[in-house]
Amino acid sequence: MGKFSAVLFDLDNTLLNFWEFKQEAGKAAAKAMAECGLPDKEENIYKRIFEVYDEYGVEYQKTFYRVVHSYGLETGQSERIQQAAIVAYLREKFRVLRPYPRVKEILRKIKKVAKIGIVTDAPRNKAWMRLVLSGLDSEFETVVTVDDTKVQKPHRAPFESALRRLRVDAKDVLFVGDNNDRDMVGAKNLGMKVCLAKYGEQLPRTRHVELDYEISDFGELLKIIEE
Numbered sequence: 001m002g003k004f005s006a007v008l009f010d011l012d013n014t015l016l017n018f019w020e021f022k023q024e025a026g027k028a029a030a031k032a033m034a035e036c037g038l039p040d041k042e043e044n045i046y047k048r049i050f051e052v053y054d055e056y057g058v059e060y061q062k063t064f065y066r067v068v069h070s071y072g073l074e075t076g077q078s079e080r081i082q083q084a085a086i087v088a089y090l091r092e093k094f095r096v097l098r099p100y101p102r103v104k105e106i107l108r109k110i111k112k113v114a115k116i117g118i119v120t121d122a123p124r125n126k127a128w129m130r131l132v133l134s135g136l137d138s139e140f141e142t143v144v145t146v147d148d149t150k151v152q153k154p155h156r157a158p159f160e161s162a163l164r165r166l167r168v169d170a171k172d173v174l175f176v177g178d179n180n181d182r183d184m185v186g187a188k189n190l191g192m193k194v195c196l197a198k199y200g201e202q203l204p205r206t207r208h209v210e211l212d213y214e215i216s217d218f219g220e221l222l223k224i225i226e227e
């Protein structure tokens with residue numbers, strides 16, 4: 001028996017290079033919009049895309065509509081530019097989105113000593129698309145998405161849902177995530193051990209939490225689990 005009975009993971013920026021994909025796909029969309037005749041410079045369009053993400057969240061589904069709409073073009077022209085943006089975005093997404101180095105190999109080693117699952121704030125369809133795209137869709141015993149509990153981390157509900165599904169006690173679980181305020185605070189509140197994935201960290205830490213482990217590379221996880 002291993003040191004932990006289960007290891008739970010956040011998905012975006014913990015297992016997958018979500019932020020890199022978001023930036024690259026955003027650039028591709030901005031370029032496509034400028035080329036299609038949106039009357040602005042690529043870098044301004046890119047900025048507007050990220051302003052929409054800041055306001056509505058990165059999972060917002062009408063980002064390009066909002067951006068294009070603000071220029072007040074004729075309907076057909078607007079639609080053409082929006083669709084060009086979506087196509088460019090998706091092409092870039094399919095090209096760029098991938099697991100961090102060695103993720104699959106290391107997950108398979110962890111699976112020999114512990115159950116593994118995901119607790120993500122992404123919508124169910126987006127989470128599964130990202131898992132399929134990155135070739136990780138058959139690795140996990142459970143995947144809890146925001147659609148399952150309707151609340152986001154650090155709320156207890158998504159963590160509890162994963163514990164129930166895996167039939168494990170919080171004290172025997174390690175949670176790995178890049179977001180201090182959501183992943184670390186939430187998992188710690190339930191009594192899990194927590195490991196911050198520093199390589200994926202994008203947001204400032206505004207809440208104090210006693211971290212049990214920090215890793216700057218996914219591979220470092222093996223030592224923690226096997227030690």
Ligand SMILES: [Mg+2]
Pocket residue numbers: 010011012013014177178179
């Ligand atoms: Mg994350």
